[in-house]
Amino acid sequence: MADVVLIDAGGTNIGSVQYALQRLGVDAAMSGDPMRIRAASHVILPGVGAAAPGMARLRMNGLDRVVRELEQPVLGVCLGMQLLFEHSEEGDTACLGVVPGVVRHFPRDADLRVPHMGWNRLHLERDDVLLRGVEEGDFAYFVHSYAAATGPHVLASSEHGSPFAAVVRKNNFCGMQFHPERSADVGARLLENFLSL
Numbered sequence: 001m002a003d004v005v006l007i008d009a010g011g012t013n014i015g016s017v018q019y020a021l022q023r024l025g026v027d028a029a030m031s032g033d034p035m036r037i038r039a040a041s042h043v044i045l046p047g048v049g050a051a052a053p054g055m056a057r058l059r060m061n062g063l064d065r066v067v068r069e070l071e072q073p074v075l076g077v078c079l080g081m082q083l084l085f086e087h088s089e090e091g092d093t094a095c096l097g098v099v100p101g102v103v104r105h106f107p108r109d110a111d112l113r114v115p116h117m118g119w120n121r122l123h124l125e126r127d128d129v130l131l132r133g134v135e136e137g138d139f140a141y142f143v144h145s146y147a148a149a150t151g152p153h154v155l156a157s158s159e160h161g162s163p164f165a166a167v168v169r170k171n172n173f174c175g176m177q178f179h180p181e182r183s184a185d186v187g188a189r190l191l192e193n194f195l196s197l
Contacts, residue, residue, distance in 0.1 A: 002195045004028040005040035007063060007080075017046045017077060020181035024192055031052055034066045042195060043070055047079030051103070051146070052091030054079055073197040074098075074173050081168065081175030082146060090146050098173045101148045107161055114162040115145040120178075122167070122186075128155045130169055130193050138186045140166065140178035147177060172197075 004021060006014055029036070035044055045067065047054050058064040067074065076084045083095045088103040090183045091113070101123050106114045119139045124131060140158070147164035150157045156167035158177070167190075168175040173197070174194060180187035 045080035051088035
């Protein structure tokens, strides 16, 4: 069975991620201890909030360096995914830099509702075991004002005004811009696929 650790980075969605994993039969520990995180089979970086405080909390505990060095599967959820990129416009924040790219605010367009909130379709960009059982057009639940552009590490995109990265993967680092813990059967399938990596 997977030994999953949720990094305690101050995200308010940690409890709901833990509960989603419990429904899959996995009791995930929450930890800010570098040794415990390094020893896990799978690591999840959840996050709700802003990039600058999220990165500050990781740096304060030395976890920014720990995350960059991890070789086991790592999953960033929502803000946690954004922190995997090089930089965020939110607070002009240097992030972890394990996935190339910049996270930007949605265009300030009078017709575009921000934050982007609610169910939106996933468009599959490339084949990957992380997406096994997910179909073109399946829905996931999003809540965010910032997003990364599509690019070579994007497995699935979604659209709000223009296309943006919904699922990314670079080597062992994976990210989901939406909340898999709130995305019903699709979210559960994606979490199961992550745990199978």
